Amino acid sequence: MSDRFSESRIKAIMAQNKAGFSKKLGQNFLTDYNVIQDIVLGAEICSEDHVIEIGPGIGVLTVACADYAGLVTAVEIDRKLIPILSRTVAEYDNVEIINEDIMKTDIGKLVTEAKEKYDFLQNVKIVGNLPYYITTPIIMKLLESGVPAESITIMMQKEVADRLTAEPGKKAYGAITAAVQYYCTIDTIVQVPAEAFVPKPKVDSTVLRLNIRKDKPVELKDEKLFFDVIKAGFGQRRKTLLNCLTGFMGKSKEEMSLFLQSLAIDPSRRAETLSIQEFADIANNLKG
Numbered sequence: 489m490s491d492r493f494s495e496s497r498i499k500a501i502m503a504q505n506k507a508g509f510s511k512k513l514g515q516n517f518l519t520d521y522n523v524i525q526d527i528v529l530g531a532e533i534c535s536e537d538h539v540i541e542i543g544p545g546i547g548v549l550t551v552a553c554a555d556y557a558g559l560v561t562a563v564e565i566d567r568k569l570i571p572i573l574s575r576t577v578a579e580y581d582n583v584e585i586i587n588e589d590i591m592k593t594d595i596g597k598l599v600t601e602a603k604e605k606y607d608f609l610q611n612v613k614i615v616g617n618l619p620y621y622i623t624t625p626i627i628m629k630l631l632e633s634g635v636p637a638e639s640i641t642i643m644m645q646k647e648v649a650d651r652l653t654a655e656p657g658k659k660a661y662g663a664i665t666a667a668v669q670y671y672c673t674i675d676t677i678v679q680v681p682a683e684a685f686v687p688k689p690k691v692d693s694t695v696l697r698l699n700i701r702k703d704k705p706v707e708l709k710d711e712k713l714f715f716d717v718i719k720a721g722f723g724q725r726r727k728t729l730l731n732c733l734t735g736f737m738g739k740s741k742e743e744m745s746l747f748l749q750s751l752a753i754d755p756s757r758r759a760e761t762l763s764i765q766e767f768a769d770i771a772n773n774l775k776g
C-alpha cells in the first residue's frame with residue numbers, strides 16, 4: 489500500500505489514462521501513507537460505519553477507509569477519474585462510487601438508502617481531502633442541512649483550519665468560526681506539509697475532525713436570526729459592534745447602544761471578541 493500511491497506511481501497512473509491534474513477542481517492527491525493513516529484513524533472509522541468520502545480522486549484515501557468501514561460511498565465530480573477510481577477499488581466490495589458534485593448530492597437520501605440495503609450500518613462519518621476552493625461552502629452546506637453524520641474529518645488549507653478553531657478575541661475568529669463552533673466541537677488531527685501531495689499545493693494543510701453536536705451549546709429562539717446577527721456583526725471587520733449592528737431590525741444607533749448595554753455587552757467591542765453565548769443573547773433578546 490505504502491508504495492502503491494507514491495508520487496511517481498500517481499503521475500504514471502494519470503499519464504497512462506491521459507488525465508491531467510485539474511487545478512480548477514483542486515486535484516492535489518495524497519502521497520504520504522502516514523497522513524492517510526492519520527486521517528483514517530482520526531476519523532475513528534469502524535466496521536459499522538458508513539463513510540461518505542468527498543472527492544476521492546483516484547482513490548488513495550478511499551481504499552484506506554474501505555479497510556475499516558462497513559461501506560464507503562465516494563462522491564467524485566470529475567468524470568475522467570471514475571475509471572481510474574473504479575480500478576483502484578476493484579477488490580473492495582464495500583465501496584460505491586457516485587459521479588456527482590457534492591454540492592448537489594442529497595446526502596440524507598444516500599444515507600437512508602444505504603441503511604435500507606445494509607442494516608448493520610450504524611453511524612455516518614464524512615471524510616475528505618477537500619478541494620480548497622469549496623471548503624467552507626461544503627462544510628456549511630453539510631452543517632446547515634443537518635447532515636445525519638456523527639463527524640466530518642477533512643483536510644483543508646491551514647489558514648481555514650486556523651479560522652475554524654480560533655477562540656474569541658483572536659484575529660482569525662470570524663463569522664465562519666462562530667457558525668461552525670455552534671454546530672460542532674473540533675479536534676485537530678494532523679498538520680500536513682505541502683510535500684505530502686502531488687502536485688504540491690502552495691499552502692500547508694490541516695486535518696480537522698468536526699464532531700457534530702447532538703445538543704447545541706446555546707438555546708436559540710430563532711436560528712436564522714442568530715446567524716444574521718453574526719453576519720451583520722462581522723460585516724465590517726474594523727468597525728465596532730455598535731456600528732455594524734446600527735440599523736439592524738430598524739434600531740437606531742442610540743437604541744442599539746442601549747440594547748447592547750442592557751445585555752452587559754460594551755457597544756464599542758468588535759464582533760471577534762464575542763462568544764457564541766453573547767451572539768445568542770443578542771439574537772434572543774432582539775427577538776423578544
Ligand code: SAM
Binds near residue numbers: 546589590619
Ligand atoms: N481524496 C484524494 C486524495 O486525497 O488524494 C483527492 C483529493 S483532491 C484534493 C480533491 C478531489 O475532489 C479531486 O479528486 C476533485 O476532482 C474532487 N472534487 C472537486 N470538487 C468536487 C465537488 N464539487 N464534488 C465532488 N468532488 C469534487
